[in-house]
Amino acid sequence: MDRGTETGAPPSRGAEESAPAEYAAAGRIPLAVVVVDREGLVSHWSRGARRLFGASKEEALGQPAVDLLPVSGALPDADDEDTTPYGVDDGLGPDLESSLDGRLAYRAAGRARLAVPGSDGDRVDVLWWAYPLVGPGHERLLVLAADTDVLRQEGDEVVVERIAPGFALHTDFPGADELARRLPEILPSMSVGESARIVAQILELGYPVLEFSQNDLVPVTPDWGVPRRAERKARRERAARAVQAGEPLPEDLRDDVEDLEHAAVRERLEFLNDVSGRIGTSLDLSRTIIEVSRAVVPRFTDVAGTYLREQVVAGEGFPDGVPDTTTMWHRVALEHTDEPGRWDDVVPVGEAMPFPAHTPFFQCMTSGQPVLVPRISEQMGHRIASQFEKRDIRPLITGRSMLVVPLKARNVVLGFMILLRHPERVEFNDMDRVTGAELAARAGLVLDNARMYTYQESVAETLQDSMLPQIPPRMAGCDIATRYLPGTLLGRVGGDWFDSVKLPGARTALVVGDVMGHGLNSAAMMGQLRTAVQTMAALDLPPAQLLRNLDDLAQRLGDTYLATCLYAVYDPIASELHLANAGHIPPVLVRAVDGRSELLDLPTGAPIGVGGVPFEAVRVRVEPGDRLVMCTDGLVEVRGEDIGVGLATLCESAAHPAASMDDACDTIIRALNVRGGRKDDVALLMTRLNGIEPDDVAEWRLALDPAEVGRARAVVREQLHDWGLARLVDSAELLVGELVTNAVRHSHGRPVELRLVRGETLLCEVDDDDHTLPTLLSTEPMAEFGRGLRVVSTLAREWGASRTGAGKTVWFELTLPRRR
Template sequence: MHEEMPLEDLISGAAQNAGGWLGALPVALVATSGDGTIVRWNHGAQELLGYDPHHVLGRHIADLLHPGADRSLGRSLWETAATGRGVMGTVTAWHRGGHPLELEIWACPVPDRRHGASAVLVFAADAHAARRIRGSSAVWDGLFARSPVGIAVLDTQLRFLQVNPALEAMNGLTESAHVGRRLAEVLPEVNAGEMEEAMRQVLATGEPVLNRRRTGRTPADPDHDHVWACSYVRVEDPAGRPIGVIASLLDITSQQRDHTEAEAGRRRLALLTEASSRIGASLDLERTAQELADLAVPHLASAVTVDVLDSLARGNEPGMGLTGGVALRRLGKAPLTGSAVTQILAPLGRTLTFPATAPYTQALAARQPFLIAHLDSMAVASASRHTPKPAQLVETGVHSFMMVPLVARGLVLGVASFYRTRPFEPFGSDDVTLAGELAARAAISIDNARLYHHEHETAVVLQRSMLPQHVTPPPGLEIAHRYLPASDVNEVGGDWYDVVPLAGGRAGLLMGDVMGHGIAAAAVMGRLSATVRALARLDMPPTALLQQLEATLADLAEPMLATFLYVVCDPATGRCTITRAGHPPPAVAEPDGTVYLVKTPPGAPLGVGGVTFTTTDLTLPPGSLLVLYTDGLIEARNRDIDERLGELTGLLTEPLQPLDHLCDSLIAHLVPASADDDIALLTARIGRNHPNGTYHLNGR
C-alpha cells in the first residue's frame, strides 16, 4: 500500500500535470485546511486574483468571494468538497484591484496527516477564458470532423498524425493508411516533393504558405489528374517551438478547368482582336499573307504557311473551278528562320502545283477545314503519294496538322496550313474554329487587296488617259511635266495638269487637284479638264472660267471639291495673269537666281460656292521659270508645310538647268520614297534660247 503524499507534493504535482485545454489557462491552485482556512496560495492564484500570499494565508476561503454575492453557494461547495466529494462550479470572487471576477472552480478533498483532517485542493480559472477555450476546442473538433476541406495534422518529420474524413475521401485512403507515413509514401503520383519543401519552409520560418498547388492522381480517381489548393500553418507549443504542421486542401480541379478554358477564351479573343488591327491594314497581298502567318505563331501553331492562288498572285482574277488541280503561290511563312519544320517547307514565292486528288485541292474544293489531329503512319502514307514532305515533317516532330481554306465573298483565294510540334497538344475543335476566324479575316483582307488593286489599276489607266498625251507649247515657252500616281498601297487621286494654246501666242497653264481618291476622283478630274480646255479656247477671262468650273462641280450628284491654279502666260512679253482657287502658289525662279512664291490671294476651293475669284498680274524677265505643282509634292507626314515650301524654292536656285532634269530632281529630293498622294508637276521657262545660251522674249 502506497504512503499518502504530502499536501505540498500534491499541489506541486497538480501544477505540473495540468493538461488538455486546462493547461492553456492561468490556473490558481489553493489549498485549505479542514475548516476552510487557506494554507497554500500559489503564484497562479496571485496572478489571477492579485493577492500576495501574506494577504490571504490564514483567512477563510469564503472571504475571497464578492461582498454582495450569496456566500452560501461558496460555503456549500467547500463543505461538499470537504466531506469527500469533488465539486465543480462558478463563483464570483473579489479581485484585489476592486472589481468582481467570475471564476470556474474545481475542488476535491485531500487527506492531510499533518493537519489531522481532510484538506481541500481548489483549482480556479477565469470563467470567460475557460468557456472560450472549451468553445474553440469544440469548434476545432466539429471543423475537423465535418469540414468539406481536407485537413491533416503532421509532425515535424512530416509524418501524418491525423486526417479528417474529407481528406480520406480526396485521397481514397483511410486514416490508418496515412498515419505514420509521409506524403510521398502515401501518394507517389502527386508532386509530393514540392509540397514537403513548402511544409519544411513553414516549420523553419513560421510563415504560413497559402494556395500552393498539388497536382496529380490519387486512388480516389486514378484515371484523371486533379488539382488541389493547399495551405500550411505551423503548430507551436506554449513556448513557441514548432511541433507540427496543419495542412488544409481543397479540390479545385473543376475551377481550374473553368479558369483554363476562360483563359484560353481570353487568349483567343485577344488574338482575334490583334488580327483585326494587324491583318490587312496595308492592302498588300504578300504582306497580308505574312501577317496571318506571323500572328498564328506561336499562339496557335508551331509553324504556318499561307498559299494564295497563283492566278491571284499574278494579278488576275481567281479561277472558279478546281477540278483539274490547283496552283498556289507561297506568300506567307512563319517562322522564317530557326525552325526545322519551315526548312522542309517550300520557300516564299514558290509556286506549288497539286493534282485534283491532293489534300490541298480537296480542302479548297470543299471549302472546309481539313484536320489530322494525330499524324500517324496511315495518314503519312496517304499523303506521301503526292509528296515526301509529310514523312519528313513527322521526323522533325510535327504531330498534328490542319488546313483552312481562305474564302471571301464566295471566292476561294488560297489556303493556310498549320503545324504543331511538342509541347503543343494536338489540334482540337477550338483550334479549328480559331484558325477559321483568322483565315476568314485574312481572306477578306486579301480579297479587299484584290479589289483595291483592280480599282487602283483602273483609276490609273483612266487618269493617265485623261492627262494630255502631247503638250505643244506656243513659241517662246519651254515646257516639262511629270505625273506620279500614288503608291500601290494608296488610292489614286484626281491630280492633273494641262497646257492650252490661246489666241495671240499665249498659253494657259493649268494645275488642278480633285479632293478624293479612286475612280470617282479620276472621273471628275477628266470632266473638269475637258471643261477647262473648252472654256479656255473661247478666251474666257480667268475669273469667269473658274465660275464655270464651280457650276460644273455643282451639277455632280455627289458634292466634290477641287483646288485649281490657272496661269495665262504671254511668252512675247513675259506677262502672266494668275488665278487661284485654294491651290498651292506657283514658284518663280528668275535668271539671276532670285526664287520666290508668287503672292496671290489663295481663294477657296472650287465646289465651296459663293466665292469671288481674283487675279494677280506680274511680268517675268526672259529665262524665268514658272513651277506649278499639286500638294502631293510638298506635303509630308510630321513636316511643316512652310518648311517643305522652303525646300522647294531651295531646289530652284539653278534656273538655267534643263527642265527635264529639274523635274526629276524635284521629285527625287522632295519625294524620295513611295508617294502617299498623287503628284502633278508642270514647269515652264519663258523666252527663246539663243545659241549663246541667253534668253529673250519673242520679237525683242
C-alpha cells in the same frame, strides 16, 4: 509566372508560412522575374514581380523598367547605409539601375534597396541577378529578384547573418540535369524558342545561387507556394486515363477531372485570345499573312504552311465558285521550328500548284471544314508527295499529326493552312480541330479585310493614275517636270491634278487644280473638270474666259463640290505669261538672271463652283531660263500653321539651284514634306521657260490670190535651206501648199498668215478669217475635194486645227532630222 519547381516535395501552405528559414536553406525562394527589351521596356512580368514591386502585369508591360524598379541605393553590409556609395556593395558587377538601362554587357548580381509600393518611405532589401541576353529576339535583359527578409530571419530572430547573390555552373550541384530541365519553368508564358534561348544563356553564364555567411553555395530554385505544374499535369493525366478506361476515380483525383476540363478550355481560350491580338495589326496583305502563320508556331503547331487562291494573291477581287482540281493555290508563307533551310528548298514560298481530289487539302477547300489526320501514314505520305515534281517531301511529313483548316470569309474559301506537329508531340485531337476552326475563322476575317483593302487601294491607284496625264518633258519653248503625292491618310484617290495643253502659235497652256475634299467623288469631279479644261484650252479661250466657262460648267454639274484652279498660257515667242486664278495659291516665278524667286501677285478670284464671280487675267513678262512653279495647297499647308510659312519655304526651295528639273522638284518636295502633318494630296508642276529665239521664227502675209500658193512654197523652201533643213523641203512644200490653198479659197477678206517655227519639231501654222474648222473626210477615188487633208494627215507627224478670235489656225508638225 505563377508556377515553379522546388527541391523535394512541396511543403504545405502552413509549413511555408512558419518556416521561411527552412526554405532559404534549401534555396527555395519566391522569385520576381522581369524581362527587359532592347528599348529598356518591360516585356515579361511575373506574378512574383507583382507581389514584390506592387505593379500588375497589365501595368508593367511596355513600361520603362527603371520606373517600375526605383533604386534608391545599394544595400551595404554594414548598418551605416548612408555612407556607402550606390553600386559598391559586393563587387559583383554594375548596379541594378545601370543594368535596367541596358548598359549591362555581362552577368551581374547585387543587393539593392527599393521603395515599397504604397508606403511612405519604406524600403525593401532585395537580392538580384541580371543576365544580358543576345540573339534574334527583342529580349535584352533578364532580372531575377528576391526579398532578403524571407531568407535572413524567422520571425524576429536572425537566422543567417549574411546572404549574397552569386553565380555557379549548374554542374557544380547534385541533380544538375534536373535543375537545367526545370529552369524553363521560370518563363512559362514564353514560346519554346524564346525560353530555350534564354535558358541556354543562363546556363552558360552561370546558374543563380545564394552565398551564405558560411560560404555555402545553394542553387536558387523558384518557389511560388503552389503545387508544381508537373505534379498537376501528372494528376490530370491519371484522371484522364481513368476516365477513358471507365474505371472509378480515386478520391484524390475526382476534383482533377473538372480541373482538367477547365484547364483545357482556359488554355484554348487563352491561345485564341493571344492569336487574335497578334494578327491583323495592319491592313497590309503580305504582313497579315506572315502574322497569321507565326501566331500558331510553336505554341499550337510545329509547322504552318499558308496557301491562298490565285485571285486573292493577284488582287482580282473576291473569287467566284467552289475550288476544283484546276484551282491554283499559292504558297504564301511557311513557318516551322525545324532546322533552318530544311523546308525552304523542298516547299519554297511563292510556288503555285493545284491539289488533286484525293488529298486532304482538296477535301478541306471544297467542304470548308477542318480535316484532321492523327498521323500521316507511309501510304498517305506517298500520295501527298506524288504531286511534288522532283522533290520528295515524305521525310518531312510522314509520321506527323496534320490538321488542315480553311481560311474563309463570307462563306468563300480564300485559302487554307496546313498544320503539322512533330512525331514526338501529342497528336491533334477533336478539341484541336475546334480550336483550329476558330483560329481559321478569325484569320480568314483578318485576311479578307486586308485583301479588300489591298483591292480597293489597287482600284483607287489605277483610277488616280488613269486621270493624271502623261505630260511630255518638252513642249514648244519649255521643259516640264511634275510630281504627284497621294494623301497619307486617305489613300491615293484625291482631287488634285495638273495638265499641259498645246496651243496655236507655239504656245502652251499650264494648269493646276484642286477639287476640295477626298475620295472617289472628288476624283470623279476632278476628271470632269480636267476634261473640260482640255477641251476649252483647245478652243484657245483666254484664261479669264476659260475659268468663267469652267465655273458655269461646275454649276451645271451640281453645287456639291468646289475647286481651285490656276490657268497660265506661255507664249515663248512673245516671252510672256498670261495667267488667271480661281481661288488657287499663287505660283512662284524664279528669275534666271539673279536666281530670285517671288510669288506672282495675281487677282485671287473665287473657287470654281461659287458662281457669279468675275475672273481677271494678268500678263507677266519673262526671260529665257525663268522657271514657273505651280502646286496645290497640300504641299504648303499644314494644319495649325500659317500657310505663309509654307509659301515662304516654297519660294526658298524653288530658288535652290539644281542640276535638272527633276532634281529641282525633288528639292521642293523634300523641303516641304519633312515638315510633317501633311494629309492632303500634292500636285506640283514646274516649267522652265526657254523661249524661242527670233531667228527660229519666220512669218509671211499672203494675199487672197491662188498665185500666192506658189510663193508660199518658195519662201518655205528658201527658209528651210537657210535653217539647214533641206531634207524636209519636199514634205513641207507639199503640206504648206495644201493648207494655203484651202485658206485662200475659204478666207473672207483678211490676208492669210503663214508661220514657221523651228524648235523640237518644225511647226507650220496657217491662219485665216474663216471660223469653219476643216474635217478629215473619207474620199472616193474620183472625188474632187478632200484629198488635201488626207495628204497632211499621212505625211505630218501631228496636225490639228483650232478656232481663234479672228478665225482659225490649221497647223502641222514635221520631225527634225537627227543631227550628225
